[in-house]
Amino acid sequence: MNNNFDVIVLGVGSMGSAACHYLAKRGHRVLGLEQFEIPHDQGSHAGQSRIIRKAYFEHPDYVPLLQRAYKNWKLLESEANAQVYFSTGLLYAGKPEGILIKGVKESSEKFSIPVESLNATECQSRYPQFAIPDGYEILFEPDAGFVTPERAILLFVDQAIKHGATIHTKESVIEWKKSGTGISVITHKNVYTCAKLIITAGPWASRFIPQLSSKLAVSRQVLAWVNPNQSQSFALGKFPCWLIDDESKPGMYYGFPVLPVGQWGGPIGLKIAHHYPGEVTDPDKVNRVSSPADEANIIYALNKFLPDGYKSMHVLKTCLYTNTPDENFVLDFLPENDNVAIAAGFSGHGFKFASAIGEIMADLVTKGNTGLPIDFLRINRFIL
Numbered sequence: 230m231n232n233n234f235d236v237i238v239l240g241v242g243s244m245g246s247a248a249c250h251y252l253a254k255r256g257h258r259v260l261g262l263e264q265f266e267i268p269h270d271q272g273s274h275a276g277q278s279r280i281i282r283k284a285y286f287e288h289p290d291y292v293p294l295l296q297r298a299y300k301n302w303k304l305l306e307s308e309a310n311a312q313v314y315f316s317t318g319l320l321y322a323g324k325p326e327g328i329l330i331k332g333v334k335e336s337s338e339k340f341s342i343p344v345e346s347l348n349a350t351e352c353q354s355r356y357p358q359f360a361i362p363d364g365y366e367i368l369f370e371p372d373a374g375f376v377t378p379e380r381a382i383l384l385f386v387d388q389a390i391k392h393g394a395t396i397h398t399k400e401s402v403i404e405w406k407k408s409g410t411g412i413s414v415i416t417h418k419n420v421y422t423c424a425k426l427i428i429t430a431g432p433w434a435s436r437f438i439p440q441l442s443s444k445l446a447v448s449r450q451v452l453a454w455v456n457p458n459q460s461q462s463f464a465l466g467k468f469p470c471w472l473i474d475d476e477s478k479p480g481m482y483y484g485f486p487v488l489p490v491g492q493w494g495g496p497i498g499l500k501i502a503h504h505y506p507g508e509v510t511d512p513d514k515v516n517r518v519s520s521p522a523d524e525a526n527i528i529y530a531l532n533k534f535l536p537d538g539y540k541s542m543h544v545l546k547t548c549l550y551t552n553t554p555d556e557n558f559v560l561d562f563l564p565e566n567d568n569v570a571i572a573a574g575f576s577g578h579g580f581k582f583a584s585a586i587g588e589i590m591a592d593l594v595t596k597g598n599t600g601l602p603i604d605f606l607r608i609n610r611f612i613l
């Protein structure tokens with residue numbers, strides 16, 4: 230067996246699978262190493278759906294990357310003849326002076342992204358499922374929706390293999406080190422060498438980038454699927470994705486329509502979660518048992534914003550965020566070794582970008598740079 234590759238991708242989850250796809254498509258000899266099955270529910274990508282939106286409240290600098298991500302998701306769909314993006318529209322609500330409403334307006338104005346403003350009566354007649362508190366502003370982004378993480382990862386991997394990539398599952402990387410002019414990667418099964426290494430290890434990233442360990446905090450996040458009253462009124466096609474900035478709690482609540490039984494895998498029900506860094510954890514020692522407080526937090530939000538949304542709890546699951554101090558990603562080379570590129574710290578909002586990040590990582594290791602604007606995500610924010 231030839232153990233030498235142009236590029237090794239450490240971690241074949243959201244970002245790693247996309248990187249393998251772009252590299253293989255360009256004809257590079259790529260090895261993707263994944264410690265678990267592909268996909269799996271121990272990292273950051275499990276749970277059927279991830280919101281995708283363009284009027285990015287977090288920062289307008291993300292919008293060009295989102296425009297590329299939308300384009301690249303379409304490309305994946307046409308190459309794989311499958312659907313990963315579902316347009317449902319997205320309802321935003323919050324105090325006018327809060328970061329959500331202010332940020333959505335700023336990005337949508339700067340980049341002319343269609344966003345409608347709804348008054349309470351219009352919202353009630355279009356989506357009577359919501360109870361939006363008085364004094365909240367309501368916006369609607371028609372071009373938003375969700376992407377399907379597990380399916381997208383599998384498609385990226387299938388396409389990568391079709392273009393000649395080698396992907397090993399259940400093979401855990403123990404360490405990497407400089408070796409001659411390149412890198413050697415040691416797993417619990419073998420030793421490989423490569424010219425370039427991409428680290429896309431998600432919650433485990435700081436094991437391989439110890440310089441960043443004080444800047445990457447892994448947190449335990451809870452996702453819930455509940456049985457609503459009148460499931461039909463929350464069904465895909467009738468009910469949008471949503472994101473509400475609750476002024477009496479930190480962070481935001483968000484959710485998805487009820488998906489039809491059969492084609493999605495995983496739990497079926499009304500899916501809801503709280504976007505706010507949870508308890509800090511070790512990715513190998515996560516408490517995956519939900520607590521009464523986890524459950525109470527979900528029921529609180531449903532009672533407040535979707536009064537018909539909660540009849541009974543179906544299932545709660547845990548997933549992991551990897552948070553940076555400014556909640557922005559890190560996309561760069563390691564300062565001391567430009568043969569190693571990293572994509573880390575996605576801070577709970579990265580999946581929608583995976584199709585663009587794959588391209589960016591392939592650009593970095595094959596061309597030395599990318600035409601996509603990532604300067605605001607460089608590592609020199611944290612280490613020089």
Ligand SMILES: Cc1cc2nc3c(=O)[nH]c(=O)nc-3n(C[C@H](O)[C@H](O)[C@H](O)COP(=O)(O)OP(=O)(O)OC[C@H]3O[C@@H](n4cnc5c(N)ncnc54)[C@H](O)[C@@H]3O)c2cc1C
Nearest residue numbers: 240242243244264272273280402431433548575579580581
């Ligand atoms: C509850 C929840 C809700 C979210 N909602 C949204 C949303 O609505 N919209 C959105 O855009 N984003 C959302 N996100 C964020 C998004 O899912 C993450 O930002 C994204 O999945 C991170 O991708 P990643 O590639 O860094 O991590 P992962 O997808 O976890 O991939 C990392 C991979 O590296 C592998 N790995 C690690 N160490 C090793 C090793 N030693 N050897 C081999 N393999 C290794 C892991 O097993 C894993 O497969 C959400 C996240 C969570 C947890």
